[in-house]
Amino acid sequence: MKTSRPLTNMQPARLEIEHVSVAYNGQPVLCDVTFHVPHGARVAVVGPNGAGKSTLFKVLVGLLPWHGGRILIHGQPLGHHHDCVAYVPQREEVDWRFPLTVSDVVMMGRYGRLGWLKRPTKEDHEAVRRCLEQMRIADLAQRPIQELSGGQQQRVFLARALAQEPHILLMDEPFTAIDITTQETIMAVLDELRAQQVTVLISTHDLNLAAAHFDRVLLLNRRVIGYGTAQEVFTQKQLMEAFGGQLLILGEGAVVIDQCCAPEAQRRSRA
Amino acid sequence: MITWLTAPLAYGFMQRGLLASLMVGILCAVIGCYVVLRGMAFIGDALAHAILPGIAIAYLLKGNLLIGALAAAVLVALGIGFFSRQGTIKEDTAIGILFAAALSLGVLLISTIRTYAVDLTHILFGNVLGVSTGDLRLTGALTVLVLATIALFYKEFLVISFDPVLATTLRLPVEWLRYLMLILLALTVVVSLQTVGVGLVAAMLVTPGATAYLLTRRLPTMMAVAALIGAFSSISGLYISFYWNVASGAAVVLVATAIFLAAFLFAPQRGALWQWRRGRQQAVLAQCAEKEH
Numbered sequence: 001m002k003t004s005r006p007l008t009n010m011q012p013a014r015l016e017i018e019h020v021s022v023a024y025n026g027q028p029v030l031c032d033v034t035f036h037v038p039h040g041a042r043v044a045v046v047g048p049n050g051a052g053k054s055t056l057f058k059v060l061v062g063l064l065p066w067h068g069g070r071i072l073i074h075g076q077p078l079g080h081h082h083d084c085v086a087y088v089p090q091r092e093e094v095d096w097r098f099p100l101t102v103s104d105v106v107m108m109g110r111y112g113r114l115g116w117l118k119r120p121t122k123e124d125h126e127a128v129r130r131c132l133e134q135m136r137i138a139d140l141a142q143r144p145i146q147e148l149s150g151g152q153q154q155r156v157f158l159a160r161a162l163a164q165e166p167h168i169l170l171m172d173e174p175f176t177a178i179d180i181t182t183q184e185t186i187m188a189v190l191d192e193l194r195a196q197q198v199t200v201l202i203s204t205h206d207l208n209l210a211a212a213h214f215d216r217v218l219l220l221n222r223r224v225i226g227y228g229t230a231q232e233v234f235t236q237k238q239l240m241e242a243f244g245g246q247l248l249i250l251g252e253g254a255v256v257i258d259q260c261c262a263p264e265a266q267r268r269s270r271a
Numbered sequence: 272m273i274t275w276l277t278a279p280l281a282y283g284f285m286q287r288g289l290l291a292s293l294m295v296g297i298l299c300a301v302i303g304c305y306v307v308l309r310g311m312a313f314i315g316d317a318l319a320h321a322i323l324p325g326i327a328i329a330y331l332l333k334g335n336l337l338i339g340a341l342a343a344a345v346l347v348a349l350g351i352g353f354f355s356r357q358g359t360i361k362e363d364t365a366i367g368i369l370f371a372a373a374l375s376l377g378v379l380l381i382s383t384i385r386t387y388a389v390d391l392t393h394i395l396f397g398n399v400l401g402v403s404t405g406d407l408r409l410t411g412a413l414t415v416l417v418l419a420t421i422a423l424f425y426k427e428f429l430v431i432s433f434d435p436v437l438a439t440t441l442r443l444p445v446e447w448l449r450y451l452m453l454i455l456l457a458l459t460v461v462v463s464l465q466t467v468g469v470g471l472v473a474a475m476l477v478t479p480g481a482t483a484y485l486l487t488r489r490l491p492t493m494m495a496v497a498a499l500i501g502a503f504s505s506i507s508g509l510y511i512s513f514y515w516n517v518a519s520g521a522a523v524v525l526v527a528t529a530i531f532l533a534a535f536l537f538a539p540q541r542g543a544l545w546q547w548r549r550g551r552q553q554a555v556l557a558q559c560a561e562k563e564h
Contacts, residue, residue, distance in 0.1 A: 061440040087440050094434045098308060099484065099493050108430055112441035117423055144488045160437075 014039055015060075015168060015199055019069030022055050029055045031223045034069070037216070040197030042190060044210035047220035048243050053203040054090075056220070057170045060201075061087040073168065086166035088157045090173050096145050102156050103128050103141040109163030131162040134192065136185050151182030158186060169193065171202045175209065187213060207234065279513045287407050288399040292466045292505035292523065294414040299472070300479035300501030301421060302459050304494050305452065307480035309432050313363055314351070314453075315473035317370035318460040321347035322469070323377025330384065337409060340464060344457035347373055352450045397468030397520035399509065406465060413462045417455050428452060429490060466505070467520035475501065478527040485538040500530055 015037040022030040030052040037043055045053050058064045060071065062079060071078040073085070086109070109131070110124040132138045135155040140148070148156065154174055161169055175183055190213070193200055201218075204210055210217050211230035219226040219233050221242045226233035279285040306312060325343025329336050347369050354365035402410075421428065430438040431448050438445045456476075463472045483497035508523030515522075536543050 062442075063436060063439050085440070087436070089434075089436055093436060095308075098433050099488055099490050100433065101489060104489065105433075108426075108434070108437060111426055111430055111443075114426070116427075 014072075014074060015201075016072040016075075017060075017069070018071075020059065020071060021067045021069065022052070022059055022064060023067065024055075029222065030059075030066075032069075033220075033224055035218055035224060035227045037199055037201070040194060040199055041215045042194060042200045042213070043202070043216045043218055044214040045201055045203040045218045045220055046205075046207060046210050046242075047225075051221040051242070053220060054172055057087060057172055057201070057203065060168075060170060061085050063087075084167040086161035086164040086169050088161045088169070088171040088174060090176075091150065091153045091157065096148065096153060098145065100145050101141065102137065102143050102145060102148070102159075103132065105145060105156050106131055106159045106163050109160040112164060127163055127165075128159075131159040134162060134189055135159040149179075150177055151179040154178050154182055155185060158189065162189070166198065168199045168201070171200070173203055173205070175202075175204055175206055275514075276510075279510065284400045284402070285509075285513065287402045287404065288466075288519070289506060289509055291402045291407055291410050292399050292509055292519070293502055294410055295463045295466045296475065296479075296501035296503075296505030296523070297498045298414045298417055298459055298501075299463055299475040300483070300497035301418060301494050302455060303476040303478075303480035303501075304483065304490065304497050305428060305432060306456070306476045307484055308490075311362070311366075311456075312473065312477045313366050314456060315460060315476035317351075317366045318344050318347060318457055319464070319469040319472040320370055320377070321373035322461060322464070324373055324380055325377075327377050327380035327384070331380065337406070337461060337464075340461045341458070343373065344461050345454055348453035348457040349450060352446075352453050356446060397464065397466050397471065397518075399466040399512075399519045402465055410462050410465070413458050417458050417462075420451070420455055424448065424451070467523060471520045471524045474524040474527065475504075478524070478531050479504065482527070482531040482534045485534045485541050500527065504530065 017036070018034050020030065020033045021028060033056065045056065047053055055064065059066050060078070106128045107120055107124065110120060110127060114120065114124065129138065129141070132141055135158055137152065137155050137159065140152060140156075145153070145156065158171070158174070161171075174186055190200060202214075211234060214230070216228060217226070217230050217233045218224065219238055219242050225242045226235075226238040280289075303315075306315060322340040322343045325339040325341070325346075326336050327339075328334075328343075329339025332339075350369050351362065351365045354360055354368070355362040427438075427443055427448050430441065430443065431445050431452075435445055438448075459476070460472050463475055467475050479497040479500040480493070482500050483493045483495075487493040487496050504523050504527035508526045509519055511517065511522040511526070512519035534542065537545075539545060
């Protein structure tokens with residue numbers, strides 16, 4: 001499972017996705033998706049439920065197969081650079097009653113580079129401590145994860161992804177149902193990552209957030225509807241195309257009927 | 272008191288029985304932690320019943336019953352892994368189907384044996400006092416093998432159990448590790464047959480782990496505490512069996528159950544009494560603290 005690592009950690013990554021399609025049980029979920037992300041850019045992936053946002057992320061970390069086209073990271077096919085993509089899944093995807101402490105979970109981010117039969121070294125413990133501090137949860141290091149609040153869980157997941165020292169970071173709906181402090185912490189960390197030129201893709205329902213804090217927006221509904229700056233992408237026509245009936249037009253502005261509180265079943269089916 | 276404890280040791284069959292059930296108690300408890308955490312309680316029962324055709328075939332061919340059981344258990348474990356891979360059907364459904372099929376095959380084969388002897392009933396209910404030196408060696412070897420594998424792949428098993436998605440993104444061979452865990456479980460079940468029998472293996476897998484879960488906060492300590500509970504239940508169950516002349520497997524399981532009940536009621540933080548005492552006020556406070564953070 002080890003290949004040569006010609007890249008240093010935290011080297012800015014270029015991500016190129018060209019003509020990629022994904023199907024579940026014969027049903028197309030993503031059709032002919034093409035976009036390029038330059039070194040160290042921060043991209044918001046926006047679209048309605050079932051648009052294929054999670055699917056896109058799962059393809060990028062090698063969890064799902066795709067049809068046609070190609071995905072290049074640093075100009076190399078996906079999978080060539082083993083551990084340079086980190087994925088922060090939605091919080092409810094794991095069992096938080098597991099008997100683990102916060103630092104146990106963050107240490108899992110190091111397992112990829114540890115290799116078989118190896119125990120974590122002093123360096124790994126040091127990296128875990130650094131990531132916990134970065135997420136402002138160093139005081140929770142020895143806390144059992146079953147005692148964490150939703151916002152704290154999100155921070156633990158992000159700390160674990162940081163421990164992977166990724167070149168590309170994918171976060172699936174990190175801003176759903178978290179407190180304002182956690183949102184601010186995540187934003188601060190994203191700024192630190194920008195300084196390190198880590199490429200970041202985040203899916204979100206929050207159009208204001210996408211417009212305010214991201215270099216680019218990918219408007220997705222099974223295919224790419226728009227890709228560029230928020231001003232270029234968030235036009236009435238394109239939002240209408242992406243959100244359809246869920247969009248309420250009010251005079252000059254457009255208001256999206258937010259579906260962040262969709263029933264669990266619907267959220268699951270989108271995965 | 273001392274003579275009460277040492278008197279049974281005068282018998283060779285008691286020495287072997289105690290050693291065998293000590294190993295099985297520890298082995299079941301340690302791997303049982305994964306069974307509890309992964310929600311596979313059903314699987315111990317299923318594997319235990321699934322070995323019947325293997326035993327019947329071995330009996331018909333006049334081979335070693337344990338080897339037959341081992342082959343059948345590994346086959347069924349692989350079958351469960353195969354049918355539930357990529358989530359084609361759910362793991363518990365695959366277990367249900369294979370368990371019933373193997374059990375039926377076992378019953379069918381046994382019904383062809385006109386006068387099946389004591390050996391088979393021993394497999395069903397366990398006969399720890401009939402453990403031979405050869406059995407003891409096999410039990411010892413398999414116990415060391417399974418425990419060593421669990422220790423070697425500790426971090427890999429931990430990730431695939433807690434977060435299989437992360438395991439995949441770390442490029443771990445998730446499917447392969449899942450098969451390995453199923454095979455380890457199959458070996459454990461077969462090793463346990465002699466002490467507790469088909470009917471009670473599931474309890475030895477689940478009860479110590481569930482008890483330890485209530486008492487601990489990290490996986491390594493959970494495994495250690497489970498092992499202690501498993502060992503204690505095995506030994507004391509056997510003494511009870513010796514002095515009151517009751518079935519040993521049942522005595523072992525009931526001791527483990529009694530410890531579980533005590534933990535369920537009195538465990539700090541998670542015990543029923545503790546929860547009741549903390550009551551609603553505490554829940555409100557917790558919610559406030561969460562908002563603050």
